Structures are given as structure tokens and as C-alpha cells.
Amino acid sequence: MKSLHTLPLILKYTSEQPRFSLLDSVKNRITLIAFCSAFSFLFMYIFLPFNINMWYEGQQIALAQLFGIFTLCGVVAMCISQFLLVRIKWREKLTNATYLFWFLGEIVLITTIVTIVDVMVTDTLFLSWAEFVSTLRYTALIIPLPYFIALLWFYTREKCALLKTLEEVQQSADKTGTGKDTCLLIRDEHDKPVLTLHPARLLLIKAEDNYVHIFYMSGSTVSKELVRTSLKKLEAQLAASGFTRAHRSYLVNISKVVLFKKNAKGHYLHIEGLDDVVVPVSNTCLPVFQEHFR
Template sequence: MKHTLTLSAKELADSLLLTWLKAPCNLLASVKNRITLTLFCGGFSFLFMYIFSPFNMNQWYEGGPQSVTGVFGIFALCGMAGLTISQFLLIRLKGPRPLTHIQFMAWFLGEAMLIAVIVNIVNVSIHDYLQYSWSEYTDTLRYAFGVMILPYSMALGWFYAAQLKSKTTEKEKETALHIRDEYDKLSLSLAPSNLLLLKAEDNYVHIFYLNGSVVKKELIRSSLKKLEPQLSGLGFSRSHRSYMVNLSRVILFKKNAKGHYLLIDGLEDVTIPVSTSYLSDFVQRFTPAC
């Protein structure tokens, strides 16, 4: 007796979340991203404190030995120092393996604690009325976390978007179809789905393709015999000794008094003959319209 395992939506979500938490996080693998993170968080934090004064921070230091702007600048530098220590010194302790997402979240909390330590030491040092205490540190940790979480998250989002874009670009490059002439010179690069039809004429091939929503035509010196091995595995097939079509673009396969023919989406005004030599392939794939 066969048993089928089914997961509820909650169980599936929990499983996916667990898988994601255990997956490696490579957003800060490059030195460039770590430098960008440090500079961006420092600059953003200063502007955020200066413009919005979260937690009414501007009122804490009015009349003190340092100007409010100066204090905010010092705090921003403390944050940058903490990130520099974390991202360029302490990170070496983890070894060559990347952090998982759950480890990265724990690392971020550790960075916030480190920055709070640095800010607390500097803050008490420049203000005589403050003293080192657990209460003072926890307050500093709460404020430091509140200030740095936004720029830190924004930077990670930026790196993630760039990573996705890079992967998409690489995928497009991998799947791009490169058509070369008889001298092996690159004539055209495009996605296979945008190539509609190839028509041979003497020593040339007319290539019909989509550029956006517009059908374009390119003439190259080559032959279908030369191009067929490259295209046959990508969903293209000869319908005639002079024609090769994108099978996914066929919208009509029909028989008339002269024989069978095809129509291609985007080239409805072009009648493409199907010769007897290639007819069986199309009969098996399509049902001829009457």
C-alpha cells in the first residue's frame, strides 16, 4: 500500500524557512560590499541623527562640551569603527565557510553590541556627567540598534538586488543564441524565443526575429545546413529545404491545394511551405487545420 506524504501550508512554510536559515549568506562576501556597508551606514546614520534626531537625541547634548552635530559625527564614526572591526578583523575568525542566514543574523546582533560598547566608552569619556553602568550600556545598545538597523537593511537590500541582477545577466548570457556567418564572424545575438524564422536564398540566410514587439530582418552569408546543428536542439525545425522555423511560434499548420504550410506568430503574412521530406515531423506535432 502506497502512502502519500502531504504537507500543510504552515508545514511547507516552516520547511522553506528552515532551509533558508541554513543556506549560506554571501551578500557581504566581497570586500567592496563590506566597505560600502561601512561607509553607507556611517554616512546615513549621521544624516539620520542630524535631520530627524531620533529619541530626541538633540536634547541630550545641548549645552554640553561638544556640539550636537559634533556628537552625532562622533557616534557615526564609532559605528563605522565597529563595523570595520567586525567586517575586516573579527570576520576572519569564522574561517573560509560563509555564514548561514541564521548565523548572519546573530552576527548582526553581535555587531550592534560591539558598536554600543564603543559608543558607550566614547560617550562617557566626553561627558563628565555620565558613568559606566549596565543601564547606560543597555540604553546605548537600544539606541544604536535603532539607528543602524535601517541603513544596514537598506545596504543588504541593495546588495541582494545587485546579486539578482548579476545572476539574471549571467543567465541571459548563457542562454543567448549567437548566430555566426560562414566566416565564423558573430552576426547576431538574441534570445532563442525571439528568433522566428530562417529563410535560405542562394548563399544567404534571411533571419526574422523580434526586437521588442517589432519584427526585424537580418541578412547573413551562411546556410541552413551550417546553422541547423546549432538550432535543432533549441526548438527549431526545418519545414523545407529553404525554411527553418521556431516551433513554439507556429500558430497554424494547414493543408491547401498546393500542399501543407505554416504560419508563424508575428509573420502572419508569410506563408511557409512544409515539404514532403519534413511533413511527418509536423503531422506528429500538429494537427493540420482543414
């Protein structure tokens, strides 16, 4: 198992739309194409959807050969999409939601190639808009199922790998205790892992209704994560790592406090990297900071 020092400091699980990355791996792209082609061929050959066997009666080419040709057309189209067009710069900016438009483009590309080849190998068909639309309809009914089964498999495998990494971090943490060299695993109210990071990178936690805002260093920049949990729960977890309550709504990393001062309204703190955030210090929590900064 990897040591904590070789693990990434931060592993995030958010509800935001991330960049679509399931097909970044060449292996995943090859698997996608192979699965879609095998599924489509077997589906057409076994179930003969749309009475497809009656379309080509009287043709010299065997039905199995015809299905193989159609499958090869799909393979060619998806190879163009996944290995040539994928190099387009804006392709890298697609999110999980906007990738749907790329997929629709793949269906159109597959339909175009299948229509052209179909007209070439049969005597009764002619290249026309009606023929293209008809082929598009049937392609759109066959391709999505294997395509999204493959994507679901990639997604599940990716999340299982991340969860396994988090479990390894937690197991290491349980063995070494909750000292400053141990990564923290923050969970939401349903005990689902949300964020893993080193205590030294955690700056401030602010409560807001049933959520907390977690401010932490991600590289050289400050990031913020919204988690549905309670400040009280995190306070118990972080107490041994140098975190203390400054106010009923604030939990701070006391080692990151760069200014402790009093003004007309009372005492307040400034946290490293959070120049625009003023943390009030309540009278109840004041003795801890007076003792620390005297």
C-alpha cells in the same frame, strides 16, 4: 559577450539556505560601512531622534561634533567586525539565516564603543550597565534600516548579474540551436530560470507529483535538483539533445546508459554515476532502447 565555453557549466537557483556571501567582496563591505555611517549621521542630525539634542544641553561640545564622534565609533566597530573578526573560520560557514546573529553581535560591539566614548566626552554620564542598555536600545533602532537596505541592494545586484548571464546563455542557445554543444536552460512552471548546464552533464530526470528530480554531474559528483515543472515540458525541450522517455516517470540521457537488461519483472536501465537508481523501461518506450542497443 562570453562564449558558452567560458561560462560556468552550472548556475543554480535554489530555495536552500546558501552560505552568506553578500559581504565576501571588500567593495561591498566598504560600501556597507560608508552607507550605514552616512545614513546614521544624517538621521541623527536632521531628525534628532529620541530628543537627543536635550541630552547634551550645557555640554561644551557641539551636537554635530557629537554625532560625528558617534558615527566614527560605529565605523570603527564595523571595521573590526568586517575586516578583523571576519577572518574567524566559522564566520565562513554562516548562512543567510545565521548571519543575523553576527549582525546582532555588531550592534553590541557598536554599543560598547559608543557607550565608552560617550562617557568619556560628557560630564554627566557614568559608565554603567543601565547606560549600556539605554545606548543599545537606541543603536538597535538606528542601525538595522541602513544595514539591511545595503544588503538588499547587494542581493538585487547579484541576482541581476546572474540573470543577465543566463539571458546571455539563452541568447547564444537561440542562435546556435539546441545541439549538443549548447547549454540547456531549465525553467520552472512559472518560467523562472532554475538551472543551466551542458546536456552532457545531465543524467536523468524523474517525475514525482508536480515536481521533477534532475540528476546531473557537478564536477565529479552527482547532484540532484528539485524543480516544480512537468516531465512533458522538459521532454519537448530535451528531445533534440539525446534524451528519451524510458517510462512515464523517467527521462534519460541515452548516451549515459551503461546497462540495458531484462529480468523477470521486465526491462530496466542503469545510468552512469547512479549506481543505486534502477530505471524501469515501459513497453511503450521499449522499442527505442531495443533499436539503440541491438
